Amino acid sequence: MKNYLILFSLFVSVFMMANINLPAIFTDNMVLQRNAEVVIWGSASPKEEITLKADFLDKEYKTVAGNDATFKFIIPTGKEGGPYKISLKGYNEVVLNNVMLGEVWLLSGQSNMEMSASWGIKDGDMEVSKANHPNIRFFSVPKLSSEFPQNNLYGNWQICTPETMKNFSAIGYFFAQKLQENLKNVPIGLIASAWGGSAAELWTPKEVFEANPLILDNYKKIKPSEYYPSQIAGAYNAMIYPLNDFKMKGILWYQGETNTGNPDGYKDLLASMIASWRKAKADNLPFYIIQIAGYTGWSDTTVRIKNAQRIVAQSTENSGLVVTSDLDKTDDIHPKNKKPVGIRMANLVLKNNYGFVNGLVESPAHKNVDFKENKTILQFDFAEGLHFKNKSSELFEVAGNDGIFHKAKAVLKGNQIILHTDAVAKPVEVRYAWSNVAIPDVYNKAELPLSSFTTENLK
Structure with a gap:
């Protein structure tokens, strides 16, 4: 019996020590931002020494978990390439396989950003059948809301295949496809964090409302819905905040439809939201706005949201606007012609952020x-x-x-x-x-x- 107790005690000790844990954003098939200093973080036992190795690094990196049971590595990535393996070893070992170095973009907003080929986009079946792009990777953030900022979320990176593309943001896919065509097959990682029906207030950090009483007053006018929360900063806390340390190239934003019911202050809200996201990431990231399209079921306050988006894009450094009003009729709240939207966005990004001269790519x-x-x-x-x-x-x-x-x-x-x-x-x-x-x-x-x-x- 004594021997069994000793063995059990050893088993428990080993189990308790074997606790390197990584956030869900770090999985097999992921894309890390190339030519950058990226952060890889997680949790482990206090004072546990952790060694990080990667095929693209010329040396090992070591750190020790703090008394709060967290650790952080800052490592250089270098030029595009892969697949690579990353291992983190302490009392246990975590290995990430098929990792690529490339360009990482965040996609956020409401349903028109979320909308996938499975929703019935134009030429959807044909586009799905051709969607074999092993160097395009997807990460879908599930719908989550929280009163307080969260450290983690759920999900995993997936390789672009007809099966995975069919249920991922269509605009995001066409954007990545066009980028890769011009960047000569540089890996593209897309993180989709969108929620159909969500107001911009849901994506804005709480401190913005504390600093601006008018924005707070407008937030109080949001009507509750059975499809999305109206909790202040709820989606930001659960779906954006956990990604703040993850290095990205830029952000694409397609939202505004829900705010047509109360357009007052949307311009200031959107500008403040962009500034707060950049501040939280300590990075003046490119932030591109897709202008909402018209819809006969809305009131004419819709055009005020479009105008606000235009003003913010024109007055915000390192930003741009994609106009969509010419692409579809106004009888569908979810316009089906998504490919030109992704391509227009990619053309802007290629010119402004990658130095490609593809002629005139901006709207007048x-x-x-x-x-x-x-x-x-x-x-x-x-x-x-x-x-x-x-x-x-x-x-x-x-x-x-x-x-x-x-x-x-x-x-x-x-x-x-x-x-x-x-x-x-x-x-x-x-x-x-x-x-x-x-x-x-x-x-x-x-x-x-x-x-x-x-x-x-x-x-």
């Missing part, structure tokens, strides 16, 4: 307005080859001091548009495509549409 963007007597003169960025889709535009309006807008005749003069209407003797405001269901009719030579905009001073 409102830059400046001059009011001269009864005429309005508009200037635009990215306006090369500016033209009207139907030989004329029916979507411009101007207003005088009375604030009443009237349809205006638009005339192209080079890369400028000049507006006039006899109904307004002295215009002071102008807007374009100011309707939930307006389909753009102004494009540049790349056939990219002009976003809705207004010069009104809206919240």
Whole structure:
């Protein structure tokens, strides 16, 4: 009996010591950001010495777990490549296989970011059948909400196959496919953390609301739903915060539909959310916004969300906007034509963040307005080859001091548009495509549409 007790005691001691644990973001098949200093962290027994080895490293790294039972390695990754093996050894050993070094992007927002080929996207069956890309990897964050920031989440990295692509973000997949085509098969890792129906407030850290009473007041107007929580910062705490130490190249954001019910303050909310994410990661990450499309089931407050997204993208450093209003009819809350959205986003990223010169890849963007007597003169960025889709535009309006807008005749003069209407003797405001269901009719030579905009001073 004494011998059995000794053996049992030894077994328990070994079991208690064999406790290197890694967060779920570190699994087989993962992608680590290339050419970077990346963090690998986890938990172990206090004072446990841990050794990290990897095929792409020229030396071993050692650390000792702290008295809080956590450890952290900061290691260089170097250029793209793989597959590699990473091992962490202490009292036990954890081995990660088929690890790639490449480009890592986070995808977040609501259902149109979450939407996969299995939802019935355009040409979905054909795209699924071709989705064999072993150097594209997916990580899907499950829907989780928490009152407090969490240290871990669930999930695992998967290789892109027809079976895995079918249930992953379609926009994300097409984005990765285009990136890889231009980056010559550099591995791409996509982390999808999205929740259909979620308001932007759900993705914003609590301290933003504490610092801005107006944002907090707007949050209180969110109506509860049986499909998503309305808990302040709930998704951020459970679905973004655990990823803050994981090195990424950038972030793609497609959200705003739920906030159409209360558009006041969305501009400040989105800008504050972006700043808070960057601060938490201590990295001025590229942050790209996909503008929501129109939908006949929404009120015309929708266009105010689109305008807010435009302003934030234009005024935020290291950001950009993808306009989508021209790609589908307005009768579907989940537009099916996802491939052009992913490609437009990839083209922006390739130009801005990878130095590829692929011609004009930006939509025309409102830059400046001059009011001269009864005429309005508009200037635009990215306006090369500016033209009207139907030989004329029916979507411009101007207003005088009375604030009443009237349809205006638009005339192209080079890369400028000049507006006039006899109904307004002295215009002071102008807007374009100011309707939930307006389909753009102004494009540049790349056939990219002009976003809705207004010069009104809206919240």
